[in-house]
Amino acid sequence: MAEPAYDDPLRAQCGVATRSQLRRLGWTEWQIEAQIEGRRWRLLNEHVVVTHNGPLTPSQRVWAVDLSAPGLHGMAGLTAMQMWGVTGFEAETVHMLVPRGGHVLPVADVIVEIHESRRFGPDDVVHGRAPQLVRLARATVDAAAWSEDLWTAYRVLVAPVQQRRLRATHLRAEIIAATRMRYRRQLLALANDLCGGAEALSEVEFLRFCRRHGLPRPVCQRRMDSAGRWRYLDATFVRADGSLLRVEIDGGIHLSLAVRSRDTLKDNEANLDRRLVLRYASAAIYSDDPQVVAQLRRGLQFVSGY
Numbered sequence: 001m002a003e004p005a006y007d008d009p010l011r012a013q014c015g016v017a018t019r020s021q022l023r024r025l026g027w028t029e030w031q032i033e034a035q036i037e038g039r040r041w042r043l044l045n046e047h048v049v050v051t052h053n054g055p056l057t058p059s060q061r062v063w064a065v066d067l068s069a070p071g072l073h074g075m076a077g078l079t080a081m082q083m084w085g086v087t088g089f090e091a092e093t094v095h096m097l098v099p100r101g102g103h104v105l106p107v108a109d110v111i112v113e114i115h116e117s118r119r120f121g122p123d124d125v126v127h128g129r130a131p132q133l134v135r136l137a138r139a140t141v142d143a144a145a146w147s148e149d150l151w152t153a154y155r156v157l158v159a160p161v162q163q164r165r166l167r168a169t170h171l172r173a174e175i176i177a178a179t180r181m182r183y184r185r186q187l188l189a190l191a192n193d194l195c196g197g198a199e200a201l202s203e204v205e206f207l208r209f210c211r212r213h214g215l216p217r218p219v220c221q222r223r224m225d226s227a228g229r230w231r232y233l234d235a236t237f238v239r240a241d242g243s244l245l246r247v248e249i250d251g252g253i254h255l256s257l258a259v260r261s262r263d264t265l266k267d268n269e270a271n272l273d274r275r276l277v278l279r280y281a282s283a284a285i286y287s288d289d290p291q292v293v294a295q296l297r298r299g300l301q302f303v304s305g306y
Contacts (some may be wrong), residue, residue, distance in 0.1 A: 012130070015051040016063040022049065044068075045105045058092075061110045065094045066131035068105040073098045074125045074132045076115060077146055078156075080139035083131075084158045085145070090142070096140065097134055115142065119178070136160060137170040145182040151212075153183050154190055154286040161194055162283070166195035195280040206249065208237055209285050213293050215300065218247070233282075237300055245299045248279045 007246050010017050010025060017025075018137045022032055028126050032049065035041040050060060062075060062083070075083060077095035093111045096104055100116045124134045133139070147153040160166040172191035175184060182203050203220040210217060218235040237245040278299060 010051070013025055013067070014057065014065045016044075016060050016067060017051070018047050018051055018067050020047075021048065042108070044108045044110075047101075047105065048107065056109060061092070061107075062131050063095055064107045065096055065104065065112050068107050069096060069098065069102075071083065071098070071102060072120070072122065072125070073102060073104065074134040074137055076122075076134050077113075077143040078139075079144055080133045081131050081156075081160065083134065084136045084139065084160070085164060085210075086140075086163055086165055088159055095143075097138075098218060103212075115146070137174040140166065140171060141174045141178060141181070141187070144187055145184075147183075148184060151288050153187060155288065157187055157190055158194070158283045158287045172179050190283065190286045193286070196202050203233065205253055206233060206285060209288070212288070213296075215296060237301065244275070246277045247296070248277060249285060250279065281302045 007226075019029070020031060023029070026170055032041075035051075036043050036049065039053050040051075042053050044064050047069055048064055050056065050064065056064065062079065066073075066075065074080070074097050075095065076090050076097035078089045079093075079095040081283055082090055082148055093113050095113050095115065096105065097115050097117055097120050099120050100118045102114075102116060103200070104112060106112070114258075120165075124138050125132055126135055134142075140157060144153040144156040155170060161168050168191060172188070172195055175181070175191055180186065185272070206220060207217065216237060218237045220233060220235045224293045233249040235249070236245040237247070239245060276299060278295060280289075280292050
């Protein structure tokens with residue numbers, strides 16, 4: 001008997017399918033077992049098959065986990081962020097979100113991390129997408145909360161905004177909705193900064209940034225913008241030759257064009273007067289942006305003992 005031809009559903013799933021799907025495509029149970037026993041296909045668990053015998057691709061890993069999850073579920077965290085096109089946090093572990101008490105069958109050769117949530121519901125899953133995945137805002141906030149340390153959490157939260165995949169206001173709303181989560185206070189402060197909120201980066205946070213990267217201790221003060229909001233943090237470093245390096249940190253990455261224009265003119269005046277001023281968004285400090293660290297080190301290369 002001729003083997004049934006593959007059709008679009010199997011191709012859409014990158015060669016991964018459940019036994020029931022294969023039967024609907026015309027395969028008999030005997031034919032499926034013959035493919036597995038002949039080592040042309042591989043059984044990933046009692047229900048899911050991959051139609052080759054080599055290593056799984058990233059897409060096949062995700063499909064295998066998706067097809068192994070009965071009931072409500074969605075790719076989550078870093079896995080969902082990658083599926084939404086956010087780069088910089090690729091990982092082999094597949095993260096999946098399920099309601100409290102939900103479960104997923106183990107998948108051969110795939111590291112799966114299952115996260116249970118009491119506030120996970122159908123509205124968190126994006127309809128019309130396959131494999132199933134959660135909204136990008138939910139995925140990002142969850143990934144930040146699941147991070148091993150706070151500084152990784154900051155970098156995760158900032159990434160989709162910097163890459164223009166998501167509005168910062170959506171992240172803030174998601175954090176507010178999550179009344180209990182790891183790093184909530186710190187992440188909400190960062191989200192407020194990303195939205196151009198009224199709070200400037202605190203002096204304590206910038207001093208911690210300096211300690212983390214071996215920078216000398218500056219003198220700091222908070223400063224209002226022209227609208228009377230505490231939007232800036234000034235930090236002044238003294239070099240070994242007595243000259244000053246001034247750093248201004250904006251409390252937000254979406255400052256208005258008028259504010260940005262005034263700041264640019266002021267910075268130009270300082271440069272014309274040979275007063276070095278470096279300006280950064282607070283998000284770059286929270287996320288330990290390596291370019292910021294490199295620039296500060298370059299600016300401080302004449303500091304005594306540095």
